[in-house]
Every structure is written in structure tokens, then in C-alpha cells.
Amino acid sequence: MTGSGTTSYRRLGVAQRRAQLITAALGLFAQRPPEDVSLDDVAAAAQVSRPLVYRYFPGGKTQLYEAALRSAADELELCFAEPQTGPLTVRLAAALDRYLAFVDGHAAGFGALLQGGSVVETSRTGAIVDEVRRTAAGHILAHLQVPEPGVRLRMTVRTWIAAVEGASLTWLDEGKRPPVEELRDWLVDHFVALLITTAASDEQTARVTRAALALEPADGVVTRLVRRLGPVLAEAGHLL
Amino acid sequence: MTGSGTTSYRRLGVAQRRAQLITAALGLFAQRPPEDVSLDDVAAAAQVSRPLVYRYFPGGKTQLYEAALRSAADELELCFAEPQTGPLTVRLAAALDRYLAFVDGHAAGFGALLQGGSVVETSRTGAIVDEVRRTAAGHILAHLQVPEPGVRLRMTVRTWIAAVEGASLTWLDEGKRPPVEELRDWLVDHFVALLITTAASDEQTARVTRAALALEPADGVVTRLVRRLGPVLAEAGHLL
Structure with missing residues (x-):
């Protein structure tokens, strides 16, 4: 799993990466209210690092939540x-x-x-x-x-x-x-x-x-x- | 107006003062959305000082809004x-x-x-x-x-x-x-x-x-x- 995760990490373009993070966030927001979802959770669900999430959503959770919404x-x-x-x-x-x-x-x-x-x-x-x-x-x-x-x-x-x-x-x-x-x-x-x-x-x-x-x-x-x-x-x- | 305001300022007890500030806040929230109402507005409407509003609602606007609600x-x-x-x-x-x-x-x-x-x-x-x-x-x-x-x-x-x-x-x-x-x-x-x-x-x-x-x-x-x-x-x- 980690191996294939790393591969997809390299290959994704900007739009695809953004979509992947939003999908991961939506998956978490479906199970728990937004206040119980951290950016660490989103990074883990998308199998990427926390800084990467911040690179795409510099406004943090609010920005990611708005994009997911x-x-x-x-x-x-x-x-x-x-x-x-x-x-x-x-x-x-x-x-x-x-x-x-x-x-x-x-x-x-x-x-x-x-x-x-x-x-x-x-x-x-x-x-x-x-x-x-x-x-x-x-x-x-x-x-x-x-x-x-x-x-x-x-x-x-x-x-x-x-x-x-x-x-x-x-x-x-x-x-x-x-x-x-x-x-x-x-x-x-x-x-x-x-x-x-x-x-x-x-x-x-x-x-x-x-x-x-x-x-x-x-x-x-x-x-x-x-x-x-x-x-x-x-x-x-x-x-x- | 200022004279009678000052008089009532002195005479009100804690519960009455609190109720007066809430009534003033409700009057403003009825006319404008909460984000357009400042504590200065509430103080002016109640004819009291801003510090007095803070003494009763040390949590600021959020606390006053919750009390009004x-x-x-x-x-x-x-x-x-x-x-x-x-x-x-x-x-x-x-x-x-x-x-x-x-x-x-x-x-x-x-x-x-x-x-x-x-x-x-x-x-x-x-x-x-x-x-x-x-x-x-x-x-x-x-x-x-x-x-x-x-x-x-x-x-x-x-x-x-x-x-x-x-x-x-x-x-x-x-x-x-x-x-x-x-x-x-x-x-x-x-x-x-x-x-x-x-x-x-x-x-x-x-x-x-x-x-x-x-x-x-x-x-x-x-x-x-x-x-x-x-x-x-x-x-x-x-x-x-």
C-alpha cells in the first residue's frame, strides 16, 4: 500500500491532487462532524504529508472545508x-x-x-x-x-x-x-x-x-x- | 437624555443592568445581522460605556450574542x-x-x-x-x-x-x-x-x-x- 501510495503521490497533477484531497476530506466529513476532522486526518486518509495538504490549502481546514462543500x-x-x-x-x-x-x-x-x-x-x-x-x-x-x-x-x-x-x-x-x-x-x-x-x-x-x-x-x-x-x-x- | 441615562446608570442592579444590555443588543440584532453590530453600538444603544458592557459580558460579542439568543x-x-x-x-x-x-x-x-x-x-x-x-x-x-x-x-x-x-x-x-x-x-x-x-x-x-x-x-x-x-x-x- 505504501509503495503504490508513493507512486500515485509522484504522478498526480495539480488538479488531480486537489481532487484527491477533497475526496479524502469528504470521506472524513461524511463520518464525523467537521470539528472532529483534523488536517492530519485528511493527510493520513489521502496518504500524503500534512505540508502537502497545506500547500494545496494554505487557508487550512476552513479552506479545505469550503472546497469540499x-x-x-x-x-x-x-x-x-x-x-x-x-x-x-x-x-x-x-x-x-x-x-x-x-x-x-x-x-x-x-x-x-x-x-x-x-x-x-x-x-x-x-x-x-x-x-x-x-x-x-x-x-x-x-x-x-x-x-x-x-x-x-x-x-x-x-x-x-x-x-x-x-x-x-x-x-x-x-x-x-x-x-x-x-x-x-x-x-x-x-x-x-x-x-x-x-x-x-x-x-x-x-x-x-x-x-x-x-x-x-x-x-x-x-x-x-x-x-x-x-x-x-x-x-x-x-x-x- | 444623557442626564436620565446617567441616573438610570447608577440605579440599576446587576440583573437589571444585564437585562438592559440584552434588550439593547436584541434591538440592534433585530435590525442588522450580528456581524454588523459592535459592542460600541450596544454600549451606545444602552447609553453606557464600552467597559461596562465588557464587565457584564467579558466574553465580548459572542457571549452577549449567546445571552441575547x-x-x-x-x-x-x-x-x-x-x-x-x-x-x-x-x-x-x-x-x-x-x-x-x-x-x-x-x-x-x-x-x-x-x-x-x-x-x-x-x-x-x-x-x-x-x-x-x-x-x-x-x-x-x-x-x-x-x-x-x-x-x-x-x-x-x-x-x-x-x-x-x-x-x-x-x-x-x-x-x-x-x-x-x-x-x-x-x-x-x-x-x-x-x-x-x-x-x-x-x-x-x-x-x-x-x-x-x-x-x-x-x-x-x-x-x-x-x-x-x-x-x-x-x-x-x-x-x-
């Missing part, structure tokens, strides 16, 4: 890309599968970052996280085919994204329960419910919702949700 | 207390009115804290914010009368709380639009929709939801929501 944000934003065809709930489920796999794979770092109060947090890390949220919102609005979303629709999409983040943190906190497929289905149901609820008091959202529902298949997610609501609402006849 | 958290937790009588949606609306008034009154500080990346953020400030969330969740579960909530119900409540935070930040971001009453009504609708949606796939939540719906009046929030859904779902007959 930048890299993770790029990866996360790729999760959101989904062709604009087929039922909206199917597209949403596909994007959520990738997002939740990311959360699963970066558990500790994801939690530390979003929970705040981490020693390596800076205004730049905050801006990166915010950019990911904005990108996610942009994707959803594009799928809803709304070139000029009003305040209520923007708020609906951003609120659901906050809910997904909150649910993901709770999921990690609860030892990854319920099973990830159940979480994904529930988050899709939640999106449908929130969109329909907002449609009840906002005309633009109502138009978007009608168009989205028209694309849903008769035996799909929305039908299943509506059918399962029967027993819940059976005794609430006085409200209907 | 602690005080704000205590105030916020008082918002959640609501008698356990009447329809759940009415109780929720009353608590949300107080919470949103708090958000409105502490705009800059609230935003800075929850958006993260603030220079004064520490693991202690993160713990205080987390405690407020846990307290809010505890209140809601108590109102739902669930002594032993399962993972799905816990996740539902915590996810809605994350959604409320996200919506509040978006509301500040959008220049406090839509009007606060509209935001409150929408958040109540959102809670009802999320509870019913979760009830569709979780037996405990279904029991709780049936009991909550039984207490709702025929001309209340839930009925209005259901009625307004008619036109949205009119063209989605193939799903029902």
Missing part, C-alpha cells in the same frame, strides 16, 4: 437534473432518490452543515448552501413550467425544500428510519398535498396544479394517496 | 404555550400569530441565525435553536395528545416546524409578502394537509388525525380548505 454542492446539484417528461411525481421521486442517497452517503457532514454552529462555517459556506437551495427551487419551478412564479408559488417551493431538509435531518437523527423508500414516497405525497393546498388560495398555483394533475396516471401516486385518505376522512363527514 | 429563545418558547381546548387549527393559528409577530420583530437577527454562517454562531447557539425546535415539537405532540409518538408522527411534526422556519425566512426575504394573516392561514392549511397525508400511510397519525378532525367545526378552516379544493380537482377526475 463546493464539490459536494456541485454533486448535489447534479441530483436535481431530471428530464421534463412524464408525471411530475415520478420525476420528483427520481430526484429525491438521488438526493436521499447523497444525504445517506454524507450523513455527518450534511447534518453538521445544515444544523449550523459548526466551527468551520463561514458566510461563504452559508452562501454555497443557499445556492443549492436556489438551484433546487429553480429546477422545480422549471418542471412546473412557470417562467414568472408569483410570491405564493415561490414560497411553496422553497418551503417544501426546507421541509425536505428538515425531514432529512430528522431521518438521520432517527437512525435512518423510516426506510428511505418510505421517506421518499412521503416527501412526494407532501409535495402533492402542499401544491394542492396552496392551489386552494392562489390562482397561479391552481393553474400549475391542474396542469400537473392532468399528467398523473390513474394508477399512480396521487390516486393511491386519494384512496388511502378515505378511511381517515370517513368520520369527518361534518366537514365535507 | 437565550433571552429571545425564552420569549419564543412562551409563544408556543396555548390552552389545550377548542379546535386544533384555532390553537395552531393563535400560536402562529405570536410566532410570526416574533419573526417580524426580530427580522435581521432571526434571519442571520437560521441562515447560518454568522460569525457569532457557536455550537451553543446551535443548541439553543435546536432546543426551541424541540420545545415547539413537544407542544404540538402534547396538543395532539400522543404520549408516545412513533417515528412517522415525530417526523411529521418536526418537518412541519422546519417548513414554518423556511416559510418565515422566505417571507422576510420576499419583503414580508404575502400579508402575515395569509401566511398564517397557509401554514395552518399546510399542517392539516401534512397530517392528513401522513395519516394515509401511518396508523398512529390516522388515529390522531381522526380525533383532531372530530373537534373541527363545520364552518372552520378545514371545511374552507376542502371547499376551495373543488375547482382545483375538477379536471382530475381520472385520479379519483
Whole structure:
């Protein structure tokens, strides 16, 4: 191992070396909160010397953390890309599968970052996280085919994204329960419910919702949700 | 002004002086993010000298910020207390009115804290914010009368709380639009929709939801929501 490590040490170019250090750091941040990861740990994981880590990241752990976060944000934003065809709930489920796999794979770092109060947090890390949220919102609005979303629709999409983040943190906190497929289905149901609820008091959202529902298949997610609501609402006849 | 300031300077006891400095700090944090508030600003707002601020908060701005946050958290937790009588949606609306008034009154500080990346953020400030969330969740579960909530119900409540935070930040971001009453009504609708949606796939939540719906009046929030859904779902007959 040491032999092959030394070989790769010599052969890597600047960009590759940088990427290797970031990958090593991401691996550690996935397992432990950033404050429990030292540059020595990163050097050991990448099988290089501490001075080499400092040569690439002279700003130390903060700079390395920002670079790792930048890299993770790029990866996360790729999760959101989904062709604009087929039922909206199917597209949403596909994007959520990738997002939740990311959360699963970066558990500790994801939690530390979003929970705040981490020693390596800076205004730049905050801006990166915010950019990911904005990108996610942009994707959803594009799928809803709304070139000029009003305040209520923007708020609906951003609120659901906050809910997904909150649910993901709770999921990690609860030892990854319920099973990830159940979480994904529930988050899709939640999106449908929130969109329909907002449609009840906002005309633009109502138009978007009608168009989205028209694309849903008769035996799909929305039908299943509506059918399962029967027993819940059976005794609430006085409200209907 | 200076004369009366000097008089109050002499007369205040330790606890009162501490409270006065925290109130002055909260006033400034409400208008500007913490990084733009100096101890000189706090001293000027409280009409005292900078050394006096340091005597009470030898840890400087971080300590003062933590104390201000602690005080704000205590105030916020008082918002959640609501008698356990009447329809759940009415109780929720009353608590949300107080919470949103708090958000409105502490705009800059609230935003800075929850958006993260603030220079004064520490693991202690993160713990205080987390405690407020846990307290809010505890209140809601108590109102739902669930002594032993399962993972799905816990996740539902915590996810809605994350959604409320996200919506509040978006509301500040959008220049406090839509009007606060509209935001409150929408958040109540959102809670009802999320509870019913979760009830569709979780037996405990279904029991709780049936009991909550039984207490709702025929001309209340839930009925209005259901009625307004008619036109949205009119063209989605193939799903029902």
C-alpha cells in the first residue's frame, strides 16, 4: 500500500491532487462532524504529508472545508437534473432518490452543515448552501413550467425544500428510519398535498396544479394517496 | 437624555443592568445581522460605556450574542404555550400569530441565525435553536395528545416546524409578502394537509388525525380548505 501510495503521490497533477484531497476530506466529513476532522486526518486518509495538504490549502481546514462543500454542492446539484417528461411525481421521486442517497452517503457532514454552529462555517459556506437551495427551487419551478412564479408559488417551493431538509435531518437523527423508500414516497405525497393546498388560495398555483394533475396516471401516486385518505376522512363527514 | 441615562446608570442592579444590555443588543440584532453590530453600538444603544458592557459580558460579542439568543429563545418558547381546548387549527393559528409577530420583530437577527454562517454562531447557539425546535415539537405532540409518538408522527411534526422556519425566512426575504394573516392561514392549511397525508400511510397519525378532525367545526378552516379544493380537482377526475 505504501509503495503504490508513493507512486500515485509522484504522478498526480495539480488538479488531480486537489481532487484527491477533497475526496479524502469528504470521506472524513461524511463520518464525523467537521470539528472532529483534523488536517492530519485528511493527510493520513489521502496518504500524503500534512505540508502537502497545506500547500494545496494554505487557508487550512476552513479552506479545505469550503472546497469540499463546493464539490459536494456541485454533486448535489447534479441530483436535481431530471428530464421534463412524464408525471411530475415520478420525476420528483427520481430526484429525491438521488438526493436521499447523497444525504445517506454524507450523513455527518450534511447534518453538521445544515444544523449550523459548526466551527468551520463561514458566510461563504452559508452562501454555497443557499445556492443549492436556489438551484433546487429553480429546477422545480422549471418542471412546473412557470417562467414568472408569483410570491405564493415561490414560497411553496422553497418551503417544501426546507421541509425536505428538515425531514432529512430528522431521518438521520432517527437512525435512518423510516426506510428511505418510505421517506421518499412521503416527501412526494407532501409535495402533492402542499401544491394542492396552496392551489386552494392562489390562482397561479391552481393553474400549475391542474396542469400537473392532468399528467398523473390513474394508477399512480396521487390516486393511491386519494384512496388511502378515505378511511381517515370517513368520520369527518361534518366537514365535507 | 444623557442626564436620565446617567441616573438610570447608577440605579440599576446587576440583573437589571444585564437585562438592559440584552434588550439593547436584541434591538440592534433585530435590525442588522450580528456581524454588523459592535459592542460600541450596544454600549451606545444602552447609553453606557464600552467597559461596562465588557464587565457584564467579558466574553465580548459572542457571549452577549449567546445571552441575547437565550433571552429571545425564552420569549419564543412562551409563544408556543396555548390552552389545550377548542379546535386544533384555532390553537395552531393563535400560536402562529405570536410566532410570526416574533419573526417580524426580530427580522435581521432571526434571519442571520437560521441562515447560518454568522460569525457569532457557536455550537451553543446551535443548541439553543435546536432546543426551541424541540420545545415547539413537544407542544404540538402534547396538543395532539400522543404520549408516545412513533417515528412517522415525530417526523411529521418536526418537518412541519422546519417548513414554518423556511416559510418565515422566505417571507422576510420576499419583503414580508404575502400579508402575515395569509401566511398564517397557509401554514395552518399546510399542517392539516401534512397530517392528513401522513395519516394515509401511518396508523398512529390516522388515529390522531381522526380525533383532531372530530373537534373541527363545520364552518372552520378545514371545511374552507376542502371547499376551495373543488375547482382545483375538477379536471382530475381520472385520479379519483
